[in-house]
Amino acid sequence: MKNKTVTVTDNRTGKKYDFPILEPTIGPDVVDISKFYSDTGMFTFDRGFTSTASCRSKITYIDGGKGKLMYRGYDIAFLATKKSFLETTYLLLHKKLPDKETLKDFSLEVKKRSFIHEGMKKLFDAFPDRAHPMAILAAGVSALSTFYFDHLDIDSPDEYMEMATRVVAKIPTIAALSYRYSQGLPVIYPDMEKGFTENFLYMLRGYPHSHIELKPIEIKALDTIFTLHADHEQNASTTAVRVVGSTHAHPYACVASGISALWGRAHGGANESVIRQLELIGSVENVDKYIAKAKDPNDSFRLMGFGHRVYKNFDPRATILKNIQQELVSELNLDSSLMAIAKKIEDIALSDEYFIERNLYPNIDFYSGIILQALKIPKEMFAVIFVIGRTPGWIAQWIELKEQDSIKIARPRQLYLGPTERTPKY
Numbered sequence: 001m002k003n004k005t006v007t008v009t010d011n012r013t014g015k016k017y018d019f020p021i022l023e024p025t026i027g028p029d030v031v032d033i034s035k036f037y038s039d040t041g042m043f044t045f046d047r048g049f050t051s052t053a054s055c056r057s058k059i060t061y062i063d064g065g066k067g068k069l070m071y072r073g074y075d076i077a078f079l080a081t082k083k084s085f086l087e088t089t090y091l092l093l094h095k096k097l098p099d100k101e102t103l104k105d106f107s108l109e110v111k112k113r114s115f116i117h118e119g120m121k122k123l124f125d126a127f128p129d130r131a132h133p134m135a136i137l138a139a140g141v142s143a144l145s146t147f148y149f150d151h152l153d154i155d156s157p158d159e160y161m162e163m164a165t166r167v168v169a170k171i172p173t174i175a176a177l178s179y180r181y182s183q184g185l186p187v188i189y190p191d192m193e194k195g196f197t198e199n200f201l202y203m204l205r206g207y208p209h210s211h212i213e214l215k216p217i218e219i220k221a222l223d224t225i226f227t228l229h230a231d232h233e234q235n236a237s238t239t240a241v242r243v244v245g246s247t248h249a250h251p252y253a254c255v256a257s258g259i260s261a262l263w264g265r266a267h268g269g270a271n272e273s274v275i276r277q278l279e280l281i282g283s284v285e286n287v288d289k290y291i292a293k294a295k296d297p298n299d300s301f302r303l304m305g306f307g308h309r310v311y312k313n314f315d316p317r318a319t320i321l322k323n324i325q326q327e328l329v330s331e332l333n334l335d336s337s338l339m340a341i342a343k344k345i346e347d348i349a350l351s352d353e354y355f356i357e358r359n360l361y362p363n364i365d366f367y368s369g370i371i372l373q374a375l376k377i378p379k380e381m382f383a384v385i386f387v388i389g390r391t392p393g394w395i396a397q398w399i400e401l402k403e404q405d406s407i408k409i410a411r412p413r414q415l416y417l418g419p420t421e422r423t424p425k426y
Contacts, residue, residue, distance in 0.1 A: 004020070004021040004029070005018040005019060006018070017040055019035075027061060054239065054410075058400070059071065059072065059396050060231045061073075061233070062311075064308075064313070067315065067316050071230065072096075076316055079091070080224050081320065084223060085230070085389070086195075088227045092395075093164050093165075093168075093395065093396055093399070094161075109165055110165060110169040111169070111196075113165055113169035114190040114199065115173065115189065115190055124140075124178070127181065129182070134380075136181065137171075137174055137259055141167070142256040145250050145252040160399050160402065164392075167252070167255060171387065171391050172199065172200040175384045175387065177203075179384070182380075186208055188207070198219050201222060201375075215332065217327055217331045218332075221324050221328055225321070225371065228320060228368075228389070229385075229389030229390050230389055230390065230392050231392070231397070233310075237258040237259075237261040237394070238394060238397050240258050241255065241257060245398050245402070246408065246409045254398050255398075258394045262390065272382040273305075273365075274366055275338065281341050281345075283341065284337075291303075295354050304365070305365045306355065306360040306362055306366065307359060307361070308363045311359075311363070314362075315364050318361070318362050318366065318367055321364060322362075325371055325374075328375075338373065339370060342366070342370055349361070
């Protein structure tokens, strides 16, 4: 039905206000309150924006109740199990999946653009030993604007795509170099003979003039993690990218803002927190004690990697990663104490009414942390892995913002609770 509205009544005056209801292609209807303040003289209050749609988007859809995630209409299970990360990247950026020839050309372009300007090495040299890779990565991406200043103000679709491919290609290289510099290790350049994900693992683990063996299951596991992280609607880091983009800042600044937001422990740092918590628990024998602590309302301890802000059912990404984890265990003969601890916690959480009633199912962070450790990726690189995966989504969101007829700068309002005007004492 067209022209649907919702009526709001001010119970102080009895005055009624009508606001239009916007219909999505899928998902809940949305009340357009853009004129709420001008009509009523009031603001709405929504902490964390949990009930607020901040934009129109055609990229990603989540149904938290059903545990469903789609990119451009494709279910995440299909993309993560049948398509590669580069195919998913192309889908997010170009709005369609590539055919074989297109994918071949796109992959070659990404390889060619994966090398960074030699002048950027001076930037890495400036950081102290043991600087966190996320700090170096954010600085490195921001510094791209000084080497590719032709993209500081871009307006055409061709320029968007050139910039998008450049950022997607260079971030894994910057990420790998950021880690190697933080550890004092020699630089490893991209290898034109290797695919996207294999190349990153090679740059992370390799040594000059030596061969390293990367098993197909390792490449598959990391590629799947990249795909599962590629976009996730209007989360904190994506919102940061859009908010900064609304100021007409250049795309490198926008991506750097996303990296900084993702660094937060409650966002991209969650999977690292899972591993640190498993290390804290220490052994399978201690699991029951920590489960009891998690249930105790008077105890501040909370299990990391369980429950989700959006998903009120099983996180669909976690289901896929659980299967990948089982493949890793089987093919690499993994048998770690942390995996044993995680397995017992998982078994309890999936059968205990306390967790079931509260929808505290294992989420993507629970499995991704364990898998990344199995892939011998250092904990300080976990959030960096997230960045590599999320970059295509950030760029797709930025492009979608730029393609709008007009960009309205983000400017939330507030509920002011400070002092009223004070009379100064002279």
